[in-house]
Amino acid sequence: MTKKNPSGAKKEPPTTVKGMQDVIGEEYYAYSGFFEKASEVAMYYGFRPIETPILEKEELFTSGVGLDTDIVEKEMYTLKTKGGDHLVMRPEGTAPIMRAYLEHGMQSWSQPVMLYYKGPFFRHENPQKGRSREFQSFGLEILGTQKSIADATIIHTTMIILKEAGLQNLVLNINSVGDKECRPKYVRELVSYYKKHISELCVDCKRRIKENPLRLLDCKNPKCQDIKAGAPSSVTHLCDECRSHFKEVLEYLEALNIPYRINNNLVRGLDYYSRTVFEITEETVETVEEEISEEKKKEGKEEPKEIVATSLALGGGGRYDYLARNLGSKKDIPGIGVGLGVERIFMTQGYKRQDPRIIKHPKVYFIQLGTHAKMRSLNIIEILRNARVPLMQSLAKDSLGSQLASAEKLKIPYAMIFGEKESIDDTVIIRDMNTRSQDTVKIVDLPKFLKTIK
RNA sequence: GUGACCAUGGUGUAAUGGUUAACACGGAGGUUUGUGGAACCUUCGAUCUGGGUUCAAUUCCCAGUGGUCACCCCA
Numbered sequence: 001m002t003k004k005n006p007s008g009a010k011k012e013p014p015t016t017v018k019g020m021q022d023v024i025g026e027e028y029y030a031y032s033g034f035f036e037k038a039s040e041v042a043m044y045y046g047f048r049p050i051e052t053p054i055l056e057k058e059e060l061f062t063s064g065v066g067l068d069t070d071i072v073e074k075e076m077y078t079l080k081t082k083g084g085d086h087l088v089m090r091p092e093g094t095a096p097i098m099r100a101y102l103e104h105g106m107q108s109w110s111q112p113v114m115l116y117y118k119g120p121f122f123r124h125e126n127p128q129k130g131r132s133r134e135f136q137s138f139g140l141e142i143l144g145t146q147k148s149i150a151d152a153t154i155i156h157t158t159m160i161i162l163k164e165a166g167l168q169n170l171v172l173n174i175n176s177v178g179d180k181e182c183r184p185k186y187v188r189e190l191v192s193y194y195k196k197h198i199s200e201l202c203v204d205c206k207r208r209i210k211e212n213p214l215r216l217l218d219c220k221n222p223k224c225q226d227i228k229a230g231a232p233s234s235v236t237h238l239c240d241e242c243r244s245h246f247k248e249v250l251e252y253l254e255a256l257n258i259p260y261r262i263n264n265n266l267v268r269g270l271d272y273y274s275r276t277v278f279e280i281t282e283e284t285v286e287t288v289e290e291e292i293s294e295e296k297k298k299e300g301k302e303e304p305k306e307i308v309a310t311s312l313a314l315g316g317g318g319r320y321d322y323l324a325r326n327l328g329s330k331k332d333i334p335g336i337g338v339g340l341g342v343e344r345i346f347m348t349q350g351y352k353r354q355d356p357r358i359i360k361h362p363k364v365y366f367i368q369l370g371t372h373a374k375m376r377s378l379n380i381i382e383i384l385r386n387a388r389v390p391l392m393q394s395l396a397k398d399s400l401g402s403q404l405a406s407a408e409k410l411k412i413p414y415a416m417i418f419g420e421k422e423s424i425d426d427t428v429i430i431r432d433m434n435t436r437s438q439d440t441v442k443i444v445d446l447p448k449f450l451k452t453i454k
Numbered sequence: 455g456u457g458a459c460c461a462u463g464g465u466g467u468a469a470u471g472g473u474u475a476a477c478a479c480g481g482a483g484g485u486u487u488g489u490g491g492a493a494c495c496u497u498c499g500a501u502c503u504g505g506g507u508u509c510a511a512u513u514c515c516c517a518g519u520g521g522u523c524a525c526c527c528c529a
Binding site for chain 1: 455456486487488489490491502503519520521522523524525526527528529
């Protein structure tokens, strides 16, 4: 790997940054296929596209997402410009969209405003399964209404997008974290409950009591499970408005035939959430091979264990009725949204690749032979472009044999051969790579002819 | 941020405290600028970086970097 340039100094070619990767070939098509299909679904449900910049001002997230959240505290890519501005690479999609809503006066549009977005997001953390520093996300937002039908629309559209991607055993975990009326009371009660048991808690939970009490509820430490089971649940503490909002959302879900699981331990990491919060996971049944002792094997008692495994959240979201005010809006702008992790969707068992419409696999391999023909090659390719025929070629190669070999290796069904003779006659040879039969076609007739083989 | 495991050509693998690091695939070229999938030949190309132990390190040790996974947290 170590190369020395003539001056003798060591020089390594640059590589990608930790936790970021190049997307090449088939993988690229998988991404664009997914985004294309998801966008289409979103459009059918009334969402319109928006693209916000990757760089935003730091305060958008410190005041929007919350200073004490992990995302802001330790996972943001921050940078200082030459002019002294503090910018960050967007770690999530909702705050930028609220920013855009306020900045462009979308209050004056007909409400609610329904938007979808897609693209890369950045979090500076140690990479691991389903978690890259740069990741691709697709999101939906409905701003300007607090009606429960909006919550249901977001969830429903999300489920359709995931089903279109082939996923089947989806589980919707849903909860309500209340609003500014009932949440503080609930949190107080939760804290006082946990304080009574403080000596039995794990280190993390002791810290959580002070810093982020709602997080106590998703502690996975076995030590804390009993205490957690006895903890007061947020749903029973909801005020009347929140309770009926939650109830309506659930009724819509039932009407839409979306199975859900109320999960009182579901809380989410961002400060701006209120009322509805949800996460979607894929549930898979796995057979676990356990080490079976010899005697048990003989007795035949031991059967393979089936465990229900839940994947990482493929997406999650919730209502953010206070986000706008946190950002300095004089008026409340209620909203609800979801973000989907594309890489996580790709990792699921059910996922089926979606091909983008724009690029089909080329059916034609262009082969040229001889100086004059090579010179005219790019013009012939332009004719194909006008006829919307994608192709592969290797203009850099000279011999007919090696060009045919490339076409063969790439499994392209037709070769188009253009040599000196054809150049003079204004024709090309179309060779069927499977049957090896050839047709001579006049260049003027090419577009028409190519339609017959598409 | 913490911890575990890992690191050999472009890819996948092999080997070793001691001469020239092996094999397959791949790339380029040729036998063969007018008809391919084969064969043969030539060629390209690696021990992540830095330090230490040693007569000798790709091999052992330490650190760094990167990968994978887990925790924290999250999409």
